[in-house]
Amino acid sequence: MHPRRIVDRALHLSSCGLNDRQVAEICGVSLGAVQKWRTGVRRAREEEDGRKLRSCPRCHNRILDEEAYSYLLGLYLGDGHIALCRKGVYQLSLSCCDSWPGLIEEAAKTLAAVMPTSSVSRRQKTGCTEVKSLSKHWACLFPQHGPGRKHLRKILLEAWQEKIVEAHPGPFVRGLMHSDGYRGMNRVRHRINGVDHWYEYPRYLFKNESKDILEICAKALDLLRVSWRYSRYNTISVARREAVARLDEFVGPKY
Numbered sequence: 001m002h003p004r005r006i007v008d009r010a011l012h013l014s015s016c017g018l019n020d021r022q023v024a025e026i027c028g029v030s031l032g033a034v035q036k037w038r039t040g041v042r043r044a045r046e047e048e049d050g051r052k053l054r055s056c057p058r059c060h061n062r063i064l065d066e067e068a069y070s071y072l073l074g075l076y077l078g079d080g081h082i083a084l085c086r087k088g089v090y091q092l093s094l095s096c097c098d099s100w101p102g103l104i105e106e107a108a109k110t111l112a113a114v115m116p117t118s119s120v121s122r123r124q125k126t127g128c129t130e131v132k133s134l135s136k137h138w139a140c141l142f143p144q145h146g147p148g149r150k151h152l153r154k155i156l157l158e159a160w161q162e163k164i165v166e167a168h169p170g171p172f173v174r175g176l177m178h179s180d181g182y183r184g185m186n187r188v189r190h191r192i193n194g195v196d197h198w199y200e201y202p203r204y205l206f207k208n209e210s211k212d213i214l215e216i217c218a219k220a221l222d223l224l225r226v227s228w229r230y231s232r233y234n235t236i237s238v239a240r241r242e243a244v245a246r247l248d249e250f251v252g253p254k255y
Helices: 004-015 020-025 031-039 041-053 064-078 101-114 157-166 169-180 211-223 239-247
Strands: 078-083 090-097 119-124 128-135 181-192 193-209 231-232 237-238
Touching: 004 031, 004 064, 020 031, 020 239, 064 078, 064 090, 064 101, 064 157, 064 211, 090 101, 101 119, 101 128, 157 169, 157 211, 169 193, 169 211, 181 211, 181 239, 193 239, 211 237, 237 239
Parallel strands: none
Antiparallel strands: 078 090, 090 128, 119 128, 181 193, 193 237, 231 237
């Protein structure tokens, strides 16, 4: 990369009417460099690189789409994974079942909204699609990242994350349900006078092996005033009619 003074001198000579070859000879640079400076290609690339270096809401105070982040946080705590790649770049990956193409699209759109300077890609796997994005700052936005599986280590939200979830509990719970939860029909049998009677009702289940993540989910449901209970040690159930109707306002079935 050439010093700024050489670039400025080349641009000045170009503005004075010298052709690119003359400017290159005077400044002692390549013809291609002068052409890129004059047309703005290199400047645009430098500006783009600068934006990427200032892309982190935590490190550089870039404005964060908090509603999108709240949803992405839910997806990450459920099925997300962060891996350290080469040159200090982190890869945030979300595993989305192929049965829910709408979820795959929404996950990709949300990654782009939270980290707009990073591209989003997809990788087809058996039965699922990995939606992923590369950035040096994913670990800044998800300090829960660490070695090993989430249920084998402590998972706690930081104060700034808790504020975002408190402001946007609906998208957060939606992300959790879209990752490790579902909305389905529960069929119950009652035997009355020797005759089987069946009835069905909708319910939400959120299943996770991490006790910490279950507790985080429960707190968010409380913020939404949604009644819940543990149906198993690793499963939160929302089954009361009014609670399901309330959660439908924010989540709804996967698609």
